């Protein structure tokens with residue numbers, strides 16, 4: 001890992017998943033510091049994984065890479081506790097806080113700092129996350145590499161060109177797991193209405209989702225081609241897909257993703 005000392009401001013679900021990902025990749029726990037108002041969360045990480053407990057101020061003074069992982073409403077107070085300890089230091093910050101822009105973070109922490117916005121998603125909890133990243137102009141290529149390593153420890157990540165792309169990534173992969181859960185829930189319920197036992201419908205639904213995702217990722221063919229391979233003329237899949245198309249499935253997905261992106265933009269405006 002390029003960054004030597006990594007600190008977490010907020011040690012809840014998202015921070016914990018990244019800490020566990022780093023440790024699984026062999027990062028030295030002595031180089032990880034965690035802080036939280038809720039000391040129980042920090043104590044658990046210290047006891048179970050041997051990382052350091054620290055105050056926000058100690059993290060600001062000692063870490064090269066600082067992950068901001070508090071809820072949006074706690075961002076102002078978290079940054080206020082870091083700012084005085086940053087004098088003369090140049091760590092890189094990565095914020096996973098939804099809807100808080102780099103301009104806002106700069107206003108809270110001070111200008112000239114290396115800042116990265118990150119939109120992770122919940123599969124990061126099991127190392128299968130998909131994150132979008134956007135860096136400000138003060139972030140060096142080496143600092144960007146450190147952040148890539150950080151986020152690659154819990155899945156995949158990709159840089160975007162404009163900060164506004166983070167809103168689109170929020171609508172795609174940030175909220176995306178919930179779209180798949182909704183579809184899986186509907187599929188499972190439909191199978192139960194056909195007479196299958198709940199546990200069987202549940203197992204086959206999740207394995208089918210997993211298999212389709214793995215096949216899409218491993219195959220050299222695009223999604224439309226993979227779909228065509230399952231769809232024999234006059235067959236069962238064709239009958240189902242025709243109903244999806246008649247019901248305006250694609251328009252529904254377009255509208256849903258556009259609504260999520262619009263809400264992401266509104267939240268960014270509300271958070272300043």
Ligand SMILES: NC(=O)c1ccc[n+]([C@@H]2O[C@H](COP(=O)([O-])OP(=O)(O)OC[C@H]3O[C@@H](n4cnc5c(N)ncnc54)[C@H](OP(=O)(O)O)[C@@H]3O)[C@@H](O)[C@H]2O)c1
Nearest residue numbers: 010012013014036037069070071072074078096097098122
């Ligand atoms: N979980 C996800 O899947 C996910 C996905 C994408 C983005 N995110 C973003 O990740 C961020 C963290 O989410 P989470 O689910 O990990 O939240 P979380 O479990 O609530 O963890 C945040 C922790 O930060 C603590 N905290 C609040 N103010 C603090 C301060 N000044 N200094 C140090 N710690 C402080 C909170 O304590 P209190 O509870 O006492 O306030 C809480 O324990 C959120 O902004 C969210 O938008 C999460």
